[in-house]
Amino acid sequence: MSVNIDLFIRKLCARSHLSREEENALRGMRWGLRRFERHQVMVRPGQELTESMLLTAGFALRCKFTPEGTRQITEINIPGDFIDLHGFILKRLDHEITAASRCEIATVPHSELMRVTEEFTRLNRILWFQTLIDAAIHREWMLVLGKKRSRSRVAQLFCEMQARMAIIGLPSKEGYPLPFNQQDLADITGMTPVHLNRCLKELRDADLVTFRNGRVEFLDLNGLSREAQFVPEYLHPGPHEI
C-alpha cells in the first residue's frame, strides 16, 4: 500500500489553486511511509530533524510540558496535516508530538522540501501559509484560554474541529471521531479532568453536544457555536490569493 497525500492536497486546494506542475511536484517528492501506535511519541523536543511528517490517517497531539511535568496540548493534528512542517525550518522542535490514535504517516526528507521550494517559490509560500494558519489557531487559543469560561472553551474545541474536518471534506455536520479521553480534552482546554467532565455534562444537559467513546455528536451545532462564541475566520477557511 502506497503513500496517499490526497487529503493534504485537498486542504491546500481549499485555499489556493494548485497548478498541475505544483501538484505533481508535491506528489513527486520521495515520500516514505511510517506507522505509529496510539501513545507513541513521534517527535521528541530538541531532537534533530531531517525529514517532515504528513499525517495521512489518525490523530496526533503537540504537547508542551511545565518543569513539574503537567502537560498543555498546543495543537491537534488531523489527517491531511503536515504535522512537523515547521521542523523543516526550525530543525528542532520545542514540543513533543504524540500519536493520539494509530497513525499513518507520509514522511519526506527536508532535502526534498528544499529542492521543491527552491524550484517552485509559490509552493514555498503555500507551505509557509500552512504554518501561519497554525499560528493563527494558536492566537485564537490564547484568546480562548485567556478570556473564555471553561464551558465555552470546550464548546470552542468541538466547533473548531468540526470546521477543520469540513475543510478537508470529512463528514462532520452530525458528529465526528475525536479519539481522546477526558484527560486529553482537559489538557487542551486548560482545566482539570474533573472540571472538564462537569463541562461535558453541562453541554450534554443543555442538549448541545455529547462526547462519548472518542466521538463528538452534535445535538445543536448552532447553539454550541453560540456557547463558544465561535468565529471561524481565524482558520482562513476560504480561498486565498498567494
Add this chain to the structure above:
Amino acid sequence: MSVNIDLFIRKLCARSHLSREEENALRGMRWGLRRFERHQVMVRPGQELTESMLLTAGFALRCKFTPEGTRQITEINIPGDFIDLHGFILKRLDHEITAASRCEIATVPHSELMRVTEEFTRLNRILWFQTLIDAAIHREWMLVLGKKRSRSRVAQLFCEMQARMAIIGLPSKEGYPLPFNQQDLADITGMTPVHLNRCLKELRDADLVTFRNGRVEFLDLNGLSREAQFVPEYLHPGPHEI
C-alpha cells in the same frame, strides 16, 4: 532622517549568518518611513495589506477581541520586530495591531518582499523562521495561560521580554522600558487588572521585580525566573542553521 533596520538585521544575525549579498538585498528594498502615536491602530483585522511593517522604535501590541469586546493581547512587538511579516503571506490579519507607544516604522511593499525572496530563497527561509518563532512564543503562552498561576504568568512575561531585549542587544539585565499600563499587562496574562495589581505587589514584596511608570526593574532576576519557571529555549535564542 532615513530608515534604519539595524535592529532587525541584528536579530537575524543572532540566529543565522547573513551573507553580504543577503544583507544588501534586505537593506536595498524600497523601505518607507511611517510614524504612529500611542494607541493608534496600525493594522485593522481583515484589512487588505500590500506592504509590511518593521518596528524600528517603540512598542506595538497584537490584539484579538471576543464578540463582547474583551481583549486578549497575543503578542508584544519590540524594536527590530517585523510586525506584520505574516501579512505578506496571509494578506489579511485576524487581529489588530496597535501602537503601545509612539512608534517608528519601516514599511516595505509586498512586491519587494516577493522580488527578494524569489531571488534569495535562503532569505525566504530566514523570514519564514522569524514567523515560526512567533508561533513558538504563542505555544509557550498557551502553556502559560493554560497551566500556570497568575503570579508566575506575570513573572514569565517580565522574563521573556528581558530575554528578547537581550537578543537584539538592548540593555535589560537591570531593567528595561515596557510602556504599558496594568490593564495592558492584565490583557497579556489573562487576568483582571485588579488581580494583576495584586500579583505585582506580591512580586514586589518578594523582592523579585518592580513595575512602575512603564519600566521593569529587576531586584532578583534568578528568583523571578524561578517563580516563572522560565525556560527560554522556545525563543530559539541561539545560532541556527538554515
Add this chain to the structure above:
DNA sequence: CGGGGTTTTGACATGGGTCAAGGAACGTGG
C-alpha cells in the same frame, strides 16, 4: 488647582481546583 486616567485596597462572590470514593467499560486469563 482641577481633572482625567491610572493604581491601590477592601469586602465579598464564584468558578474551578482538589481530594476522595465509587461506578462503568473493557480486556485478559482461567
Add this chain to the structure above:
DNA sequence: CCACGTTCCTTGACCCATGTCAAAACCCCG
C-alpha cells in the same frame, strides 16, 4: 462465561485563586 484488574468516567464535599464591585488615593498635565 465469569472473575479480575485496569483505565476511564462520574459525582460529592470542600477550598482557594481569581473575579467583581466599589471607593479611595495617586499622579501627571494642562
